Amino acid sequence: MRRLSVTDWIFALVAVLVVAGGGVVLFRSTPATVHHQQAAAVVPASHSDGLSEVEGGYRFERVVVPDARGTAVPVAFRILGGDGKPVTRFLDNQTKQLHFFVVRDDMFVFRHVHPVLDGDTWRTSVDLPDGGAYRMFAEFIPLDTKDPRHPVVLGVPFSLAGDTALAPVPAPDARTVTATGYTVTRVDEPATLPLLSERSIRLAVRTPDGTPVDRLEPHLGANGHMTGFHTMLLSATHMHPVEPAGAPLIDGELTFRSVFAERGEYRLFLEFSHGGKLHTAALTVAVA
Incomplete structure (x- = not known):
């Protein structure tokens, strides 16, 4: 058997260090990697959606934003694609191309409606009985999606002035x-x-x-x-x-x-x- 030279020992030591280092990296990164894969593999939902007006290359463009309380308050918006042009066709999601939600920050007001397309603009109306800080959400599934059970959700805040009867969010209850x-x-x-x-x-x-x-x-x-x-x-x-x-x-x-x-x-x-x-x-x- 050939005796190992000093050079051989150096290369062997480097190889051991590389493997050991890789093992340390693998050990440290495995939980996060598995965590991500498990989250990504779950179909229902594993994301915080609607935190931004931009997501997945789409952007919410305001056209008419509620500015006063009342019944049938008009709302209008466009969904812009990556090229900046309005997108007017999505996959059906529970029989609708687009779902639209409005919630007040105390969760006392919740609205779920389905806008209709008017040219390149989506239009609807919502009942907003009181003032306060609100967020509206547009939910849709792009035609080219790779995950048809996880829609894109764009969220935009707005507020209504005037006296507001805020209510505490109810505690967890069955x-x-x-x-x-x-x-x-x-x-x-x-x-x-x-x-x-x-x-x-x-x-x-x-x-x-x-x-x-x-x-x-x-x-x-x-x-x-x-x-x-x-x-x-x-x-x-x-x-x-x-x-x-x-x-x-x-x-x-x-x-x-x-x-x-x-x-x-x-x-x-x-x-x-x-x-x-x-x-x-x-x-x-x-x-x-």
Whole structure:
């Protein structure tokens, strides 16, 4: 066997250091890498959306911004692409090309409407009964998306002047009652949801007389629609129903898949259709 020269020993030592260094780098980077891959692999949502008016090469261009409280307050905007030109066609997302939300920073006001296209401008109107700081969100899925279940969400703040009756965001609670008398109770565990981990949120829906809802009428092509908003950041999180539209519900339970990207509290707004009417339930959940 050939005896190792000084040069051989030097190269061997360098190789050991490189491997060891790579091992250290790999060890240190693996959690973040796996964390990112797990988040990216989860279909429902793993992003804080709507924190900016620019995302994914798209930009929200204001045309008409609410400037006073009232009913049917007009809103108009354009969605500009990377070339600066208006984009007027998106993939259908729960039967609509574009969803539009307005929330007040205390979560007391929530609106979900669907603008219509007028030339290159999207137009709608919303009821804004009180002043305060608001954020509006435009949600859409680009035609060339590689992730059709994760839409682009652009968020823009605005405020309405005048006296405002602010209300504290309700603390996390498993039970809520809609304005129409339906009771919605969260029956999944744990009560505090883990950060960046896919979970199923199970909601038991009861009619005003306490009877479990055995079947919901399709709303936006599904059993329901639910979006969450971080109570401090005002970012949006999407949730997707598990049960197919029109399928019977076991003990009135409706399931949504969710992933939350930030710690803190989220206000969830569930919309569902039953008895020929649309009902909205709001729940606060904690994420840690």
